[in-house]
Amino acid sequence: MTSLPASTQRSLGLVIDLDTCVGCHACVVSCKGWNTENYGVPLSDQDPYGANPSGTFLNRVHSYEVQPDAGPAQLIHFPKSCLHCEDAPCVTVCPTGASYKRIEDGIVLVNEDHCIGCGLCAWACPYGARELDAAEGVMKKCTLCVDRIYNENLPEEDRMPSCVRTCPAGARHFGDLSDPDSAVSQLVAQRGGMDLMPEQETRPVNKYLPPRPKDRIAEPEFDALAPYLSPVAEDPGGFVGWLDKMLEKI
Amino acid sequence: MHPAPSVIVFTTLSGLGFGLLFWLGTGVVVPTGWAGFGYFALAFGLSVGGLIASTFHLGHPERAWRAMTQWRSSWLSREGVCAVACLLAMGFYAAGLVLFDLRLTVLGFAGAVLAAGTVFTTSMIYAQLKTVPRWNTALTPVLFLSISLAGGAVLTGRFGLTNVLLLVAGVVQVVWWMRGDTALKQSGTTLASATGLGNIGAVRAFEPPHTGTNYLLREFVHVVGRRHALKLRTIALVAGYVLPVLLMLPGSLVLTALAALCHLLGVAASRWLFFAEAEHVVGLYYGKRVA
Numbered sequence: 001m002t003s004l005p006a007s008t009q010r011s012l013g014l015v016i017d018l019d020t021c022v023g024c025h026a027c028v029v030s031c032k033g034w035n036t037e038n039y040g041v042p043l044s045d046q047d048p049y050g051a052n053p054s055g056t057f058l059n060r061v062h063s064y065e066v067q068p069d070a071g072p073a074q075l076i077h078f079p080k081s082c083l084h085c086e087d088a089p090c091v092t093v094c095p096t097g098a099s100y101k102r103i104e105d106g107i108v109l110v111n112e113d114h115c116i117g118c119g120l121c122a123w124a125c126p127y128g129a130r131e132l133d134a135a136e137g138v139m140k141k142c143t144l145c146v147d148r149i150y151n152e153n154l155p156e157e158d159r160m161p162s163c164v165r166t167c168p169a170g171a172r173h174f175g176d177l178s179d180p181d182s183a184v185s186q187l188v189a190q191r192g193g194m195d196l197m198p199e200q201e202t203r204p205v206n207k208y209l210p211p212r213p214k215d216r217i218a219e220p221e222f223d224a225l226a227p228y229l230s231p232v233a234e235d236p237g238g239f240v241g242w243l244d245k246m247l248e249k250i
Numbered sequence: 251m252h253p254a255p256s257v258i259v260f261t262t263l264s265g266l267g268f269g270l271l272f273w274l275g276t277g278v279v280v281p282t283g284w285a286g287f288g289y290f291a292l293a294f295g296l297s298v299g300g301l302i303a304s305t306f307h308l309g310h311p312e313r314a315w316r317a318m319t320q321w322r323s324s325w326l327s328r329e330g331v332c333a334v335a336c337l338l339a340m341g342f343y344a345a346g347l348v349l350f351d352l353r354l355t356v357l358g359f360a361g362a363v364l365a366a367g368t369v370f371t372t373s374m375i376y377a378q379l380k381t382v383p384r385w386n387t388a389l390t391p392v393l394f395l396s397i398s399l400a401g402g403a404v405l406t407g408r409f410g411l412t413n414v415l416l417l418v419a420g421v422v423q424v425v426w427w428m429r430g431d432t433a434l435k436q437s438g439t440t441l442a443s444a445t446g447l448g449n450i451g452a453v454r455a456f457e458p459p460h461t462g463t464n465y466l467l468r469e470f471v472h473v474v475g476r477r478h479a480l481k482l483r484t485i486a487l488v489a490g491y492v493l494p495v496l497l498m499l500p501g502s503l504v505l506t507a508l509a510a511l512c513h514l515l516g517v518a519a520s521r522w523l524f525f526a527e528a529e530h531v532v533g534l535y536y537g538k539r540v541a
Contacts, residue, residue: 003323018447028459053462060459062535064441068451075456076447080535089380095317095327114316117309120326122469123251126381126439128532131465137309194446197531199438200380208446 002094004087008106011178012144013084013205014164015187019212020171023063023077027163027172031059031081031142034162039147040112044135056133058082058142059163076211079172081163082129082142083196083204084108090121090130090141099139106178106205107146112138126200149174177205251382252472253525256306261372262518264300264333265394267293268365269402271340275362279406282351290344292405294337297368301333325378329371336364369398376524383437384430384528389422396422397517400491404513407506409498416513420491423520427483434529434539444534455537470530471538479527482519490516 035058036042045055059081067073084101088108091099098114099121101107110121117137122130130141145161148154158165164172175184184207187193193207236244270293273279281289305311318334320327339361346352373394376385400415441455442448489512497509533539 002320054460054464056465057459060464062455062459063457064445064447065454065456066447066451067454074450076445078445080459092323093326093375093378095320095324095330096313097316097320114313115310116313116317118307118317118326119309119469120375122465123530124379124381126444126531128466128470128535132309132469134465196446197439197443199443200531210446211450 002091002097002099004091004101005103008086008101008178009104010176011084011086011106011205012149012175013106013177013184013207014081014144014161015173015175015177015184015193015207015209016079017171017173017191017209018076018078019191019209020169021061021077021079022169022171023061023075024168025061026166026168027079028057028059028061030162030166032057034145034148035140035143039143039145040110040140041133041136041138043140044133046134054134056131056140058129058131058140060128071214071216074211074214079163080127080129081206082108082144083127083202083206084142084144086203086205087201089124089126089200089202093120093124095120105176107144108141109143109146110139110141112136115139126197126202127204144174177207251525251528251530252469253522254307256303258518258521258525260300260304261394261524262300262514262521263303264297265369265372265398265517266401266405266514267296267298267300268333268336268368269398269400270405271297271336271365271402272362272399273402273406273408273411275340275343275358275360275365277353277355277358278403278408278411280347280353282347286344286348290340290348293340294344297333297337325371325374329368329375332364332368332371336361336368339364366395366399369394380437381531382528383433383439383531385524386437387426387429387433389426389429393419393422393426397490397520401510401513401517404494404498404506404510407498407503409501412498413495416491416495420487423487423491430527434531437531439531439534441534441537441539444531455535458536466532467536467538471533471536472526473538474523474526479523482523486516486520486523488516489513490520 032043043056047053062078064076064078065073066076084106088101091101096114096116098111100109115138117132119132121139130139133140149159160174164174173184173187175182177184179185188207191209193209195204305314317327317330321331339357343354343358343361346354370391373391377390380386396419400419403412403415441453445453447453494509494513497505529539
C-alpha cells in the first residue's frame with residue numbers, strides 16, 4: 001500500500017552540520033561501498049574507467065558559494081541524500097506499492113522486487129534523492145542503512161548509517177528526530193536546524209544545521225602603532241624617484 | 251525534463267485514441283458493420299499502441315501488471331485501471347455495433363466516461379507534481395482533455411464539433427504556455443530555499459557533486475533553446491489547431507485524413523515541448539535554473 005502512515009512510532013533520520021562538513025566526500029564513498037555490497041541490487045556504474053563515466057549514488061556532496069552583502073564569500077559543502085520525509089511525495093505516486101514508509105521507524109524504502117522502474121517517484125522528489133539504476137532498471141535510494149542500524153552481527157558502535165560512521169569531521173548525526181530528548185533533536189533545537197525547500201511541503205525528517213556566523217577581525221578603534229607605520233616618504237626621491245619620473249615619461 | 255520518445259508517443263497517440271473512443275461511446279458517430287470496424291480499429295490501434303509504447307520506458311515492463319494495484323493513492327495506477335476498464339467496455343460496445351448492429355447505449359456512455367477518465371488520470375500524473383511548477387496546475391488536465399477531445403473529433407470528421415473544440419484547445423494551449431513561462435518563479439522554490447543558505451547571502455552553485463553526468467541530470471535537467479522553443483510553439487499551434495480547421499472545410503475524406511495527420515504532428519510538437527520545457531526543481535541544486 002503506497003498510502004503514507006498517519007504517524008510513525010519513531011522518525012529516524014540524519015542531522016547534517018553544514019558548519020562542520022569539509023567536503024571530503026568520504027560519506028559518498030562509504031555509502032556507495034556499503035550499499036553496493038548489501039541491501040538490494042548493487043549501485044552500478046556505466047563506463048567507469050572510460051571517457052564518460054556515470055553511476056548510481058545515494059548520497060552526493062554539492063558545494064555552494066554564498067556571497068554576503070559585506071565581507072568575503074563563504075564556501076559551503078552540502079551533502080544531500082534522502083530526507084525520509086513525513087509527507088513523502090515519492091511514496092504516494094508509486095503505482096505498484098514498491099515505495100513505502102515504515103510505520104516503526106519512518107524509513108522510506110523501495111521493494112525492488114515490485115519496482116517497475118517507471119521513475120515517477122524520482123520525478124516527485126524535489127531533492128534528487130532517488131536514482132534509477134541503469135543496469136538493474138529499479139529505483140535506488142538511501143535506506144538509512146536499515147541493514148546496519150539493527151544488525152546484531154555488527155559491533156554496537158557500527159550500528160549507524162555508513163555515512164555517519166565514516167564522517168571524519170563529525171558533520172553527520174543519526175537518531176530519532178521524533179523524540180525531543182534525543183541527541184539529534186537537542187542539536188537541531190540548539191543550532192536552528194532547518195528543512196530544505198519547506199515550500200514543497202514534504203516535511204523532511206533530516207535536518208540541516210546552518211553554518212555558524214564567521215568571525216570577523218574587528219577594526220581597532222585606536223591603534224597606538226599606526227602613526228609609526230604610516231608611509232615615510234609621500235614623494236619618493238633618489239633612485240626610486242628618478243625611476244618613477246622616467247617611467248611616467250615613457 | 252527529458253523528452254522521452256516513448257512517453258511522447260504514448261500521450262499523443264493514446265490521447266487521440268481515447269478522444270475518438272469518447273465520441274464513439276457518446277454516439278456522436280454510431281458506425282456499424284465494416285465502417286464500425288474501421289472506426290474502432292483506428293481508436294483501439296491508437297490507444298493500445300500508445301499504451302504499449304508507454305511500457306518501453308519502464309525498467310521492468312514484465313511487472314507492469316503491478317501498476318494496477320495502488321489506485322487508492324497513485325494517479326499512475328488509476329490511469330492503468332481506467333485504461334483497461336475503458337478498453338474492455340468499449341470492446342463489448344464495439345462488438346455489439348460491428349457484429350450485431352446493436353447499440354448498447356449505457357455501456358457506450360460508461361466507456362466514454364472511462365475514456366475521458368483515462369486522459370484525465372494521465373494528465374493528473376503530471377499536474378500533481380509540485381516539483382515541476384510548469385505542470386502543477388489545474389490547467390494541465392484541461393489542456394490534455396481539450397486536446398484529446400478535439401483530436402478525437404477530427405477523426406470523427408464532424409466539422410462543426412471539431413471547429414469549436416480545436417479553437418478551445420488552441421486557446422487553452424496558449425494560456426497554458428503563458429502561465430508556464432512564469433511558473434517556476436511563482437512557485438517560490440529557489441536555490442536559496444533549496445539550500446536554506448539564502449539568509450547568509452546570494453547562493454551560487456560552486457561545484458557539482460561529480461565531474462561526470464548522472465541520472466538526475468539526464469532525466470530532469472534537459473534545457474531547450476528559447477529560439478527553438480518559439481519555433482516549435484508556432485509549429486504546434488499552426489499544425490495542431492489552425493490547419494486542421496482549414497483542411498476539414500471542404501469535407502473530403504482525404505483532406506480530413508490529412509487534417510488528422512496535421513493535428514497529430516502539432517500535438518506531438520506540443521507534447522515534446524511539454525516535457526522539454528518543464529523545469530524540475532532539482533535542477534536548482536545543480537545551478538541549472540535561473541530562478
